[in-house]
Amino acid sequence: MSVWAALLAALLAGAAGALGLGGGGVLIIYLSAFAGMDQLKSQGINLLFFIPLAVVAIIIHSRHHLIKWKEIIPLCISGLVGAVAGSLVAGMLDASLLSKIFAVGIAALGVKELFSKGSSKNSDKKDDTAQSGKDKKGK
Numbered sequence: 001m002s003v004w005a006a007l008l009a010a011l012l013a014g015a016a017g018a019l020g021l022g023g024g025g026v027l028i029i030y031l032s033a034f035a036g037m038d039q040l041k042s043q044g045i046n047l048l049f050f051i052p053l054a055v056v057a058i059i060i061h062s063r064h065h066l067i068k069w070k071e072i073i074p075l076c077i078s079g080l081v082g083a084v085a086g087s088l089v090a091g092m093l094d095a096s097l098l099s100k101i102f103a104v105g106i107a108a109l110g111v112k113e114l115f116s117k118g119s120s121k122n123s124d125k126k127d128d129t130a131q132s133g134k135d136k137k138g139k
Contacts, residue, residue: 005034010049017053024050025106032102038095039102 009030017023024046031042061067090098 006030009034013049014053017050023053028102029106032099039098040090040095043090043098043102 013023013027016026027046027049028042031037032039
């Protein structure tokens with residue numbers, strides 16, 4: 001594949017990730033289907049791609065006081081344990097089986113999202129509550 005195709009895939013993955021759509025899926029699909037990499041390498045590159053994006057997101061969200069550090073520390077530790085365990089299991093699986101598991105997972109997620117109801121009502125309620133709280137403080 002050309003450098004332009006790789007740059008386009010990275011741009012799409014970054015944009016999808018910024019929108020909360022899971023840019024890793026785009027990157028893994030590109031690397032596996034178009035760049036000819038096996039699934040395990042694709043997932044490893046995806047994890048490396050994720051690190052700088054995560055650091056930037058943490059900095060931005062922290063500056064806006066959107067991170068509740070006491071609440072997320074246990075989640076981070078659990079996520080780290082899960083990531084290590086998952087990578088160990090993935091290393092034991094055949095690349096073709098890992099690709100099939102990934103494809104089924106992506107398809108299941110797509111079907112779930114296709115038929116799930118949006119959570120815009122919940123976010124509207126949160127916005128209304130936050131706004132009414134601001135109104136009360138301002139009066």
